[in-house]
Amino acid sequence: MNQPAVIVNTARPSPRVRKSRQLETGGMWHDMVWRPGRRQRVRLLYRIEGPADAPVVLAAGGISADRRVDQWWADLYGEGRALDPSRQRILSIDWLGQRWPDESTVTTAQQAQALLAVLDHLGIQRLPLFVGASYGAMVGLAFAAICPERLGRLLAISGAHCPHPMAVARRMIQRDIIRLGVSAGEERLGITLARALALTTYRPASLFGERFQHAEPAGILHQLDGYFQAQGRRLVGRFDAERYLSLSESLDRHQVDPARVRCPVTLVGVRSDELVPVEQLQTLQQALPQAELRVIQSAYGHDAFLKEVDFFSQLLAGLVAAEVSA
Template identity: 45%
Template structure:
C-alpha cells in the first residue's frame, strides 16, 4: 500500500488511441431484468444506461453518488451537461475517444422500486448490463461516494469481470455517524409526508445532506453573518440551501431518495474478498467517510492497494469540486498496464 497526498494538478494522461476522427458514438438504452434483491426477493426491474465511446476500447464503468445518473457528460446524442463533465469528455481523463464509458441510472432512482435496495443489488445489475452489452471484463470501475460502495461490491462479487477499481470517498461499510445523519434526513421526509407535504420534507432532507457533504471551513469562507429580514433572523447560507434543496426536489421522487439513502446504510462487504488492484481516495475533511475507515479498508484488501489522501475544504464533495486532483488519481490508476 502506498500513501501520498495528491495535489491539484492537471494531468495529461496517456491511453489507448483509436484511429477514428469521428465523434465518439453514444448509445442510450434500457432493458428489463429479473433480479433477486438481497432484502426484497426476486423482482422484475428496468435498467437504464448510457454507453459512450468505441466498442473496441477498454470499458470503464463510472458511477457517482445517489443523485448521480447515467448521463456523465455532454455528447453528440445529448448536449445537456452531465453530472461529471469535469472528468468526462474530449481531452479529459475519461475521454470517450480512448475509453468505452458505461454508466447507469441507479435501481430505484425513478421511484418505482419501493423496497430495500442493497449496494450488492446495484452491482448485480451492472453485471447484467455487461451481459446485455456483451462486455466480458471491465478495464476499470470508477466509483465515487455511493458508487465507490457499489464498486467494492462488484469487485467482491464479480472479481473475474473487473481488472481494477478506483473507490473515491466510499468504503466497505457505513459509518454510524454518517448513518445517523441520513436517518434524520429520512425523518424529515417522513414528517413532510405526515403533513401532506412531501416536497418540503425532501427539500429539508437535501439541505441537511448538503451540510454533511461540505465543511465548516467552506461555509466560513463563503457566507457572512446573520441578518434581520422582515422581523426574523436569516442566516447567510439559507438562500444557498433553499436553492439546492428545491432544485433536488424537482428532479427526485421522495421514494427514490428514501430507498437510496437507506441503501448506503446497508453497505457491508468483507474487504478480504477483494483481490484485484484497488486505488482508494480519501479526503481528510470528509465527515461522512472518515479517514480512519479508509485506512481500515486499505489494510484488509488482498490485492495491490494504493491510498491517496486529499485535503479539501469541500469534504465529501471533493470528487466533484477538485477536478485536477481527482483527474491525476484516475490517470494513474486507469493507465497502468495500458499501451500508450
C-alpha cells in the same frame, strides 16, 4: 483553498486510431432476484459513449448521480479530459431506487448485480477500470466482491466497506424529516429539508464560513435560505420520497467483506470528509488483499471528487494509462 497533497502519474495513453465515437442511451428489462426464489422485473437504464473497439470505463457517483456522467462530472468528462469518450467507452447507469414487495430497500450488492446485467446485455466481459465515488465507491466494492474476475481495478473515492455510525445517524434524521413531510402532505418540503441537512454533511464548516460570510446575521440567513431552496428544487425535480428513502437506507445497510475483493483497489480519502473518515479507509486498506490509499487535503470534504479537478484528472489519467491502455 487547500490543494491536494498527492501528485500522481500524469502519463496519458499513446494515441491510436479507433472507430468513430458512438453514443447509446438505452434501457433493458431484467428479472432481478431480490430475495432467494423471488424475482421482480425492473428497468435498467444506461448510457455508453465511445468508439466500439475501445476499452470500457465505468463511472458511478453518489445517490443523486445518474447515467448522465457528462453532466454531473462535466469537469472530467470530454475529449482530451480524464474520462475521454474519444479514447474510451464510458459507461454509466441510473441507480435502482424502488423498494421490493416486502418493503426492503435495494442493496449495494443488488446495484452491482444490476450493473452485471447491463454488462452482459452490452456484451462487455471485463471492465478494465471501475471509477466509483461516494455511493458509487460502495457499489464498486460490492461489484468487486461479487465478480473480481470481471474487473481490472477499482478506484473507490470516499466510500468504504461499511457506513460510519455518525454518517448513519445523520441520514436517519434526514429520512425522518422526509417521513414527517409525507405524513403532513408536504413531500416536496420534506425532501428539500432533508437535502439541506445532507448538504451540511458533504462539506466542512470552514467552507460554509467562507462562502456565507456576511456582516449581519440576517444576511447569512438570507443567503443560506436561498442556497438550500435552490438545491432542494434541483433534487425534487428528479427524486420522490420513495427514491430518497430507499437510496439513503441502502447507504446505511451497505456491507462488504474486504477479503472477497481480490482485484487491485485504489482508495482515495479526504482529510476533511466527515462522512467517510480517513481512519475508516485506513482500516479498509489493511483488510483488502491488494490496495493502495491516497489521502488528499481539500476544503470540500465529501464533495472533493466533484471539485478537486486537477488532482482527479491526474489520478484518472495515470490509472487509464496503466489499466485501460495496457
